[in-house]
Amino acid sequence: NEGMANPKEKTFSFVVVGGGIAGVTCVEQLASQIPSADVALITAGPHIKAVTNYKQVSKLLEEFDVEECPSSVLEEKFHNLTVIHSAVKSLHTQSHTVETADGCVFGYEKLCICSGGRPKLLTQDNPNVLGIRDTDSAQEFQKRLSKAKRIVVVGNGGIALELVYEVEGCEVVWAIKDKAIGNTFFDAGAAQFLIPLLEADKPERASPCKRPRYTTEESAPSCGSGPTEAGSALGPDWHEGIVLRGAEQVSHRVLLQYQCEVEKIFTSEELLNSPQQTVGPENGSWPIYVQLTNGNTFGCDFVVSATGVVPNTEPFLHSNKFALADDGGLQVDDHMMTSEQDVYAAGDVCTACWEHSPLWQQMRLWTQARQMGWYAGRCMVAHLLSEPIELDFCFELFSHITKFFSYKVVLLGKFNGQGLGPNHELLVRCTKGQEYVKVVLSGGRMVGAVLIGETDLEETFENLILNQMDLTPYGEELLNPNIDIEDYFD
Numbered sequence: 184n185e186g187m188a189n190p191k192e193k194t195f196s197f198v199v200v201g202g203g204i205a206g207v208t209c210v211e212q213l214a215s216q217i218p219s220a221d222v223a224l225i226t227a228g229p230h231i232k233a234v235t236n237y238k239q240v241s242k243l244l245e246e247f248d249v250e251e252c253p254s255s256v257l258e259e260k261f262h263n264l265t266v267i268h269s270a271v272k273s274l275h276t277q278s279h280t281v282e283t284a285d286g287c288v289f290g291y292e293k294l295c296i297c298s299g300g301r302p303k304l305l306t307q308d309n310p311n312v313l314g315i316r317d318t319d320s321a322q323e324f325q326k327r328l329s330k331a332k333r334i335v336v337v338g339n340g341g342i343a344l345e346l347v348y349e350v351e352g353c354e355v356v357w358a359i360k361d362k363a364i365g366n367t368f369f370d371a372g373a374a375q376f377l378i379p380l381l382e383a384d385k386p387e388r389a390s391p392c393k394r395p396r397y398t399t400e401e402s403a404p405s406c407g408s409g410p411t412e413a414g415s416a417l418g419p420d421w422h423e424g425i426v427l428r429g430a431e432q433v434s435h436r437v438l439l440q441y442q443c444e445v446e447k448i449f450t451s452e453e454l455l456n457s458p459q460q461t462v463g464p465e466n467g468s469w470p471i472y473v474q475l476t477n478g479n480t481f482g483c484d485f486v487v488s489a490t491g492v493v494p495n496t497e498p499f500l501h502s503n504k505f506a507l508a509d510d511g512g513l514q515v516d517d518h519m520m521t522s523e524q525d526v527y528a529a530g531d532v533c534t535a536c537w538e539h540s541p542l543w544q545q546m547r548l549w550t551q552a553r554q555m556g557w558y559a560g561r562c563m564v565a566h567l568l569s570e571p572i573e574l575d576f577c578f579e580l581f582s583h584i585t586k587f588f589s590y591k592v593v594l595l596g597k598f599n600g601q602g603l604g605p606n607h608e609l610l611v612r613c614t615k616g617q618e619y620v621k622v623v624l625s626g627g628r629m630v631g632a633v634l635i636g637e638t639d640l641e642e643t644f645e646n647l648i649l650n651q652m653d654l655t656p657y658g659e660e661l662l663n664p665n666i667d668i669e670d671y672f673d
């Protein structure tokens with residue numbers, strides 16, 4: 184048995200792998216619910232992520248800040264917790280042990296894998312194609328941007344939306360596959376509402392920079408050595424603590440390239456060696472060139488591949504038989520259990536494979552990482568104590584609060600009509616520069632909503648979605664701004 188090659192350092196009741204929001208929330212549950220149980224958090228990065236200023240906005244909507252802090256903060260809070268800073272190299276489910284990069288072996292009764300994800304880059308090993316995930320990659324991006332005149336951003340999800348709005352002083356060529364911006368979060372109508380903000384100069388910030396939340400200056404104690412391991416994912420407002428400014432004296436300059444993908448990425452040397460290449464007027468003067476499928480080629484300082492995440496599963500797969508989902512995540516059931524005995528998973532690394540509520544879908548977000556970590560911890564405790572446990576209420580309805588282009592954005596349920604086919608109708612109310620409200624109705628009942636701006640509708644709409652009331656009699660009055668909708672349904 185490979186796992187027994189090294190002597191076991193210690194056996195814990197619970198071991199959690201990963202110091203991101205899923206792992207830390209899981210550990211907090213475990214350590215607080217059974218104070219007599221030995222709990223270990225094994226994490227590759229030097230810091231851990233902690234949820235602060237948690238606020239329950241409504242039944243399901245939640246808001247919180249995330250702080251990167253030394254693990255001692257957690258150990259001081261929970262005396263039954265040990266934090267081990269080393270990457271898990273292998274897992275041996277037969278012997279219930281994990282082995283870390285520095286050769287230590289730890290036993291577990293129950294294990295939760297919360298190893299997150301990493302950027303799904305367009306190309307690997309190209310120093311001019313960057314992904315943004317953790318503090319180090321954000322700092323590298325910031326450093327490269329400060330000298331850049333033009334960058335190409337590829338992808339149409341969360342990171343791209345944030346970057347194209349936040350980056351100043353640098354031309355941004357934004358290449359997206361779709362007809363409208365922000366396909367993972369909203370539809371063409373919402374995109375139309377937001378587009379003018381990309382064309383205008385950015386308003387001056389009242390307070391230019393908040394306290395930087397993400398720093399790697401102080402090094403945390405580690406039981407391992409070797410190259411820096413990937414840290415936890417960034418999260419809400421990550422860009423507020425750092426200056427995202429290029430080398431030019433401009434505010435926004437975004438050149439959108441719709442409905443295209445990257446055909447080829449090549450260097451100026453490759454360009455000179457293939458004279459048939461058709462490129463723009465700056466032929467040869469950029470470190471890297473991106474040829475798009477729409478026939479346009481752009482020279483740039485570097486490319487940001489904001490093209491999604493891949494679950495971090497590798498160290499756990501070797502010699503185990505984990506069932507994987509199509510997106511590469513560890514399949515988990517409605518108790519956050521993987522296909523291997525006594526092994527649970529939560530956060531970006533897992534794929535929720537239970538039969539979902541008709542109003543919920545998985546998205547790899549802070550909120551879901553926190554909810555899954557919390558629920559996985561509760562399940563692990565319940566199973567250890569042989570107690571029953573039911574799927575948590577938070578998985579009834581998808582809910583997310585975030586900010587794009589400085590607007591508050593609330594997403595509820597099937598906000599983009601996901602999976603509903605043509606069998607749904609939309610009601611939209613839009614006031615340019617102020618708010619965009621979209622409601623998705625199916626069979627006369629509200630199944631989703633997108634709220635951009637200070638609409639104050641989230642709680643009422645959440646209730647209407649949860650209680651599945653037939654709204655047919657109200658018709659378009661539902662969005663009549665002259666009616667106080669809360670009174671309407673009292």
Ligand SMILES: Cc1cc2nc3c(=O)[nH]c(=O)nc-3n(C[C@H](O)[C@H](O)[C@H](O)COP(=O)(O)OP(=O)(O)OC[C@H]3O[C@@H](n4cnc5c(N)ncnc54)[C@H](O)[C@@H]3O)c2cc1C
Pocket residue numbers: 200201202203204205206225226227228269270271272297298299300315316317341342412413414415416417418419420421495498529530531532547548549550552585
């Ligand atoms: C730039 C950016 C902005 C984002 N903005 C938002 C936002 O505004 N709102 C939102 O809801 N979500 C946002 N997200 C998504 C959110 O950050 C993630 O969904 C969430 O952090 C996932 O948490 P996690 O704990 O599953 O994984 P992670 O945070 O990735 O943590 C994984 C942990 O596992 C550790 N690890 C990995 N492999 C090993 C190993 N082999 N051994 C030991 N430890 C290991 C890592 O060091 C890390 O500590 C953003 C993501 C990025 C990259």
Ligand SMILES: NC(=O)C1=CN([C@@H]2O[C@H](COP(=O)(O)OP(=O)(O)OC[C@H]3O[C@@H](n4cnc5c(N)ncnc54)[C@H](OP(=O)(O)O)[C@@H]3O)[C@@H](O)[C@H]2O)C=CC1
Pocket residue numbers: 305337338339340341342343345359360366367444445488489490491492546547548585586
């Ligand atoms: N405010 C928030 O809530 C934020 C959340 N995040 C989260 O962080 C994680 C990482 O963000 P991000 O990288 O933006 O991931 P997302 O999953 O949000 O978006 C990825 C985007 O890239 C597109 N894409 C995928 N492959 C290619 C390709 N080969 N060529 C061109 N486009 C491609 C996808 O299109 P398609 O879907 O059609 O494949 C999609 O538009 C996500 O989990 C995201 O939810 C990040 C920032 C902010």
